[in-house]
Amino acid sequence: xxxxxxxxxxxxxxxxxxxxxxxxxxxxxxxxxxxxxxxxxxxxxxxxxxxxxxxxxxxxxxxxxxxxxxxxxx
Amino acid sequence: xxxxxxxxxxxxxxxxxxxxxxxxxxxxxxxxxxxxxxxxxxxxxxxxxxxxxxxxxxxxxxxxxxxxxxxxxxxxxxxxxxxxxxxxxxxxxxxxxxxxxxxxxxxxxxxxxxxxxxxxxxxxxxxxxxxxxxxxxxxxxxxxxxxxxxxxxxxxxxxxxxxxxxxxxxxxxxxxxxxxxxxxxxxxxxxxxxxxxxxxxxxxxxxxxxxxxxxxxxxxxxxxxxxxxxxxxxxxxxxxxxxxxxxxxxxxxxxxxxxxxxxxxxxxxxxxxxxxxxxxxxxxxxxxxxxxxxxxxxxxxxxxxxxxxxxxxxxxxxxxxxxxxxxxxxxxxxxxxxxxxxxxxxxxxxxxxxxxxxxxxxxxxxxxxxxxxxxxxxxxxxxxxxxxxxxxxxxxxxxxxxxxxxxxxxxxxxxxxxxxxxxxxxxxxxxxxxxxxxxxxxxxxxxxxxxxxxxxxxxxxxxxxxxxxxxxxxxxxxxxxxxxxxxxxxxxxxx
Numbered sequence: 001x002x003x004x005x006x007x008x009x010x011x012x013x014x015x016x017x018x019x020x021x022x023x024x025x026x027x028x029x030x031x032x033x034x035x036x037x038x039x040x041x042x043x044x045x046x047x048x049x050x051x052x053x054x055x056x057x058x059x060x061x062x063x064x065x066x067x068x069x070x071x072x073x074x
Numbered sequence: 075x076x077x078x079x080x081x082x083x084x085x086x087x088x089x090x091x092x093x094x095x096x097x098x099x100x101x102x103x104x105x106x107x108x109x110x111x112x113x114x115x116x117x118x119x120x121x122x123x124x125x126x127x128x129x130x131x132x133x134x135x136x137x138x139x140x141x142x143x144x145x146x147x148x149x150x151x152x153x154x155x156x157x158x159x160x161x162x163x164x165x166x167x168x169x170x171x172x173x174x175x176x177x178x179x180x181x182x183x184x185x186x187x188x189x190x191x192x193x194x195x196x197x198x199x200x201x202x203x204x205x206x207x208x209x210x211x212x213x214x215x216x217x218x219x220x221x222x223x224x225x226x227x228x229x230x231x232x233x234x235x236x237x238x239x240x241x242x243x244x245x246x247x248x249x250x251x252x253x254x255x256x257x258x259x260x261x262x263x264x265x266x267x268x269x270x271x272x273x274x275x276x277x278x279x280x281x282x283x284x285x286x287x288x289x290x291x292x293x294x295x296x297x298x299x300x301x302x303x304x305x306x307x308x309x310x311x312x313x314x315x316x317x318x319x320x321x322x323x324x325x326x327x328x329x330x331x332x333x334x335x336x337x338x339x340x341x342x343x344x345x346x347x348x349x350x351x352x353x354x355x356x357x358x359x360x361x362x363x364x365x366x367x368x369x370x371x372x373x374x375x376x377x378x379x380x381x382x383x384x385x386x387x388x389x390x391x392x393x394x395x396x397x398x399x400x401x402x403x404x405x406x407x408x409x410x411x412x413x414x415x416x417x418x419x420x421x422x423x424x425x426x427x428x429x430x431x432x433x434x435x436x437x438x439x440x441x442x443x444x445x446x447x448x449x450x451x452x453x454x455x456x457x458x459x460x461x462x463x464x465x466x467x468x469x470x471x472x473x474x475x476x477x478x479x480x481x482x483x484x485x486x487x488x489x490x491x492x493x494x495x496x497x498x499x500x501x502x503x504x505x506x507x508x509x510x511x512x513x514x515x516x517x518x519x520x521x522x523x524x525x526x527x528x529x530x531x532x533x534x535x536x537x538x539x540x541x542x543x544x545x546x547x548x549x550x551x552x553x554x555x556x557x558x559x560x561x562x563x564x565x566x567x568x569x
Contacts, residue, residue, distance in 0.1 A: 032424045
């Protein structure tokens with residue numbers, strides 16, 4: 001989880017990633033940021049993220065990202 | 075049947091009245107019948123295209139859900155193949171003739187009403203089924219309504235099955251407040267179309283058609299073209315959304331005050347939103363996450379380091395997406411350059427995003443200040459207007475000549491149009507009417523930007539005041555609207 005928050009802070013420094021659960025809905029992460037995050041997650045956790053995974057539910061919070069990573073690793 | 079016609083108003087009124095009078099379980103069937111009647115009114119041959127897209131995509135959805143891997147590329151090829159054949163065959167033949175000196179005769183091809191909007195909606199559905207974001211529709215007639223819903227046919231907004239389907243098939247009670255909200259939206263759309271777009275087009279056409287003989291009017295022409303394009307397209311969408319609202323159906327918004335955008339990226343988040351989100355979900359992400367782009371990403375990270383290496387593939391994907399947007403705008407090179415212009419600016423902005431943040435810190439710029447916001451809006455407005463030279467001109471050469479003459483031979487005036495040919499017998503009257511309309515839209519946009527729900531406020535007011543507002547809007551159509559051209563179609567209906 002800490003690694004994911006670190007990635008988010010590095011890519012988009014302005015967000016409150018500990019508590020915010022509307023990162024997509026409130027436009028904090030745009031498509032550029034989403035793809036940068038995908039690229040980092042794929043490298044860091046050795047997973048493959050497909051277009052089917054790019055839905056707001058998976059990117060709205062650090063916790064949602066963590067769940068997606070766990071699911072794709074499983 | 076143009077939206078701006080008595081026939082269409084009667085057609086819509088009969089559809090809405092009948093919708094609430096028949097048994098509720100047949101309401102969606104009623105909409106389907108009216109949607110096909112609307113298509114039929116355009117010409118029986120048009121029916122072929124909608125039936126083809128409906129049949130192929132309906133069967134494709136079922137096959138994809140049953141696990142047929144071949145069905146996704148096959149249906150995409152069929153849907154986009156038909157669109158490409160109809161829209162681009164003559165463009166390709168023209169270029170072959172130009173390059174090789176051949177004389178291949180161009181084909182006489184019929185461009186069906188809003189074919190690309192239908193194609194996008196159909197292929198979006200197929201990919202949603204493929205990615206398990208929705209289940210395939212089992213009932214072919216229900217699916218037919220999803221693709222043919224008549225207000226959307228001509229110019230969108232491009233609907234998503236997950237948000238639209240249940241609404242189309244729902245059973246609804248008559249609700250006078252909903253009808254009133256829909257009515258305001260429709261009249262507002264007509265105001266934009268008839269008062270702004272149809273007046274502005276007089277000057278825009280004259281300036282762009284006579285750029286050689288009367289040079290220098292470029293800035294006036296492009297500002298009026300921006301007003302015309304926005305009023306025409308967003309006005310048409312207001313009418314579409316208003317009609318759907320009367321039927322209890324909430325369509326996706328297509329515009330959110332685009333002239334307040336702070337960057338080109340932000341502009342495309344506010345302008346033709348349903349096309350932008352379609353491109354993002356079904357082209358940008360698949361291209362960016364494709365295996366070959368992944369390999370390119372790895373190579374660029376090794377070659378250029380983490381930050382630039384990570385951003386480069388995203389920039390490339392942006393340029394590809396906007397190249398497609400440009401091609402979609404029309405089969406001509408100036409449209410392709412229009413797309414590339416947007417794609418390159420967005421790509422470079424993404425590439426330099428980290429540098430921008432650093433520069434702002436070094437220069438001590440407060441990114442939340444009013445002054446910086448105004449600077450961003452003005453900068454975006456100028457960049458967008460430059461792009462519209464490529465969009466409106468008949469060729470890239472014309473766009474470049476007009477851009478040059480806009481500065482070197484700058485002038486404003488109304489002598490490019492014949493006063494006697496205007497509805498008021500004055501060369502100034504349509505311009506003043508269009509500018510008045512723009513002022514009203516600007517005030518409306520400022521309120522919308524501040525999240526004010528103007529229609530909700532209006533509905534709370536006494537009936538007499540509400541009637542007065544409607545009366546004034548309707549009177550403005552009659553008194554300062556451009557009557558002769560108002561029988562014409564909408565710009566985006568040709569897409």
